[in-house]
Each structure stands twice: as structure tokens, then as C-alpha cells.
Amino acid sequence: MEKLTIFDTLIRKKQEFKPLKKGLATFYYCGPTVYWTQHIGNLRGSFCADIVSRTMEYCGYKVKMVRNYTDVGHLTSDEDSGEDKMAKGAKREGISPEEIAAKYIAVYEEDVKALNIERPWKTPRATEHVKEMQKMVKVLMKKGFAYATPLAIYFDVSKFPDYTALSGQKLDKNMAGEGAGEVSDPEKRNKADFAVWFFRAGVHEKALQYWKSPFKSKLVKNGEGFPGWHIECSAMSKKYLGDTIDLHMGGIEHIPTHHTNEIAQSEAANGKKFVNYWLHNEHLNYNGEKMAKSKGTGFALAEVAQKVFTPLALRYFFLSAQYRSKQNFTWEALEASEDSLMYLYNQLNILGQAIGQVDENYKKEFLTALADDFNTPAALAVALKALGDKKLDNADKLATLLDFDKVLGLDMAKMSKVKRIKEMTEVDLTGSSQVKVFSEISLDVLEKDDKQVFDLIKEREDVRKKKEWGESDRLRKEIEKRGVRIKDVPGGVEVYK
16 A cells, blocks of 8 residues: 555644555545535535545555535534525425435536546435434433533533644634524523534424434424434444544535534544544635635536536646645636646547556656645646656556546546547648647548538638637637637647537
8 A cells, every 4th residue: 555644634734644444445525515506616625535535546445435415404504503505495496405405416416427526435315314313412412412402402512622623723712503693592501512403493493304303392292303414424424434434524614613513423422533534625716715606706517618618627727736725716727727638638649549558657756746645736747747758658658647547537548549630621721720620539521510610710710810809709609609619829720629
């Protein structure tokens, strides 16, 4: 096994990865709350988890990764205030929470597939594990870590001395319970206590999702209610991966509340350390500010596609920043990533079809980059260095890059088999340049749509010569609507399907 060093948020330094069981890495990633389409900032988190999983596998580990779906219990605050997000989504669209979940799980799964994010070992839904959550709550109550009021069952943070170890905050600044006066419970012992079970009472009296429970409240019959968001991940992690796991990952926004609460309730219930290595990915920004739907910057992957960018251009963009670094998204940066990706595919195509041997020197360099806390920018740089090495045989170069792509995930195996179309002299634009076309299928005879595209390209070149830039932009958009991307280069354009 390759030696890996990982930055552990809990101890705030890098340490060597030592798995609980030789050759096995158990890994839990906090997946999406499926009440809305995930924006590309959320998808960056999924990508980061994918890199961790792929790297572990590349280094020889068997990976058991769990990525959950939160389809109940996550309030509009990450704390215990506000409306349940699933109920909010249901009211917004006039359908049930179950239909909302099914709709947005489907969207998310299409998006991660388009980004070549591998499917984890397990993808549990919270609503399918309520019994496991209730069982953990019962244990917490029996051990004296949780108590009931007529409105909810709370975890008593005063009983867990290391409650703020992960966040490093003072307890009075880690408000993991009542928020902005929205939830008022006079029987709550400590302001920071957080709910592990909400009764269908008070502000949640009309909750759309609820279950019978063994817990008692004078305000509801049969203990009806729903789980708190935090208990869900603890219960699902325990069921599939055990009391203690190797790796747990999520966005940095989870540190002060969600992950802090997971540690407290899991270790209190199980009597064991919960996680050996905590990983947190930074935010994706837009023009220097955190990407967010509320600011109109929560771009969906569908919007990337509408602008005629391949989703893997976004993956290439994500690779250019290490997971613990903030990354600033702009459409210009994405365009540059697509250009780089198309160059890579072009060069792969030129290498030919013969696959030789992986170059061990480059592989060692690639592993060294990844083993340093999943440093994808350095790893990508090694791949490009190998690609440009004129001393490396083409067949060995191709083998090396295909091997690296087990982690990079840029679909090189597919693109290396793309046939280069003959240079289309009949669409010579200036008398000295040629249009170079790359396609996933070989076209000996132009189809009707392709001929229309070339006519538009020629028309655009004519208006560009006249410096009619507005008309040139309009024609570019017309070309892109036909599934073709063009890149202006000295003397003409390059065309990609």
C-alpha cells in the first residue's frame, strides 16, 4: 500500500493514514439534501469525495464508501430552526416530499454520472433508516446523554466534555440548537443542546413526514415525529461501516454544527471513537463570494451544458484546485478548462491506439502528488508533463495516461479511441487554414446538420473579417446550439463535436 498523508481537521495537521483493517478504507460522505437541484458548488464536494475514493483504490485499498441522501429532517437552518427543507420543496412544487426526493435524487445521479463521479458502495436514504435512528436515540436516553421534552428529544451537550473539539469554538458561540427565536422550548436544558428527535408538535405540528416512535410526549400520540438531521448520518454510518470508521468527509460548513453533533452523539451512544480522519472540502466561490442559490450564483450543471460546455470540462476545472483550497468559478475559467481538456483529447488522439507499459518514474511522481493529501493540481501537472515528454514512447505514454485517469476521471480511454476526421479542405476558411474536426464517430460523408454547421462557420468568418463582432457572437451561439464548439485560433478555427 502507498503511504498516504491526510490533513485531519480534528487535530489540524497532516498524519499518515493507517486504516482500521489492513487493505480496507471505510469512508462516509455527507451527501445532498434532495429538495432542490444541487448547484456546482455542491457537486464540487461530491467530486472531492470521488477523488479520495479513487485515490484510495489506486493505492491498493478496497473502499467501502457510503454517501447518503437526506430526505427528511434537515431544517432550513443547519441547526434546529426553520422549516424542514423537504416540506419546503414539496410546498414549492405542489407535490409530496417523497416525490420531491425521487425527482432530485434522479437529477443528482444524472449530474454525478455526467461528471464521471463513481457510484459509492452504498447510497442510503434517511427515510429508510428511521428505526436505526430511533434505536440510537433510545441508547442515548438510557445512558443519560439525551432527554425528552414535550416538543423534542435533545442531546445534552453538557454531558459530552469534548463537544467543541472539532470546531475549536467556545460553546456559547457554537449554537447548535435554538436559532433566531424560531424554536422556543422552555424545557430545553442548555441553549446548545440539539434535537435528535422532533415530536409532531409546536412549530412542527403539521409536519408532512412523520413516524411512530417509542418516545413519549404529552402533546402527541404514539410518539409521532421525525429524526433530527444529525442523528441520520450517525445511524447510517454505524449500520453500514461500524462504530468507528476510517474517513468522514463533507464541506467546511458542516464543521461547527453537523459534524460536531455527529461526533457527540455517535461516541456517546457507541462508547468508541467515531472517526479517525476528518476531511473537509472548501467552498466554490463565484467572483470571490461563496456560490449560493440565494445570491443567484447557484449554477446547476444543466446551465453548464446550456452554454455548450462538456461536464468533464467542469471536472477538469475542479482538478486544478486541491480540495482544502477555495476555488473561484467564472465562465472564462471554465472555458479555459474546456480548451485544456480538448487539447488533452486531441493529443491522446494523436498518440495512436497501441497501449504500451506504464512509465514507473511518472507513476511514482503521480503517486507522490496524490499521497500528499490528495493534491490533484500536482497530479494533473504530472499527467501533462508525461503527455509532453518527447522521449516517452507514444504507446507507453498512452498507457501511463490511461493509468492516471483511474484517479483523474477524464474519460481518456474513450477519447483516446476517437478517430480524427480528415482535414476538411472543402471548408477552408481563409485560403491558408483548415477546420479540424474531432468527433466520437467517423463521418466519411457530411450529414445534413454538419453541412449546416460548416456553412455557419464560413458565414461567421466572413463577418469576423468585417469586424462585425455582434453578428459573430450570434453565429457562434447558433453553432453551439447544434452541439458544436468552436475555438478561434490563428488563421481560422478548430471545431469540436
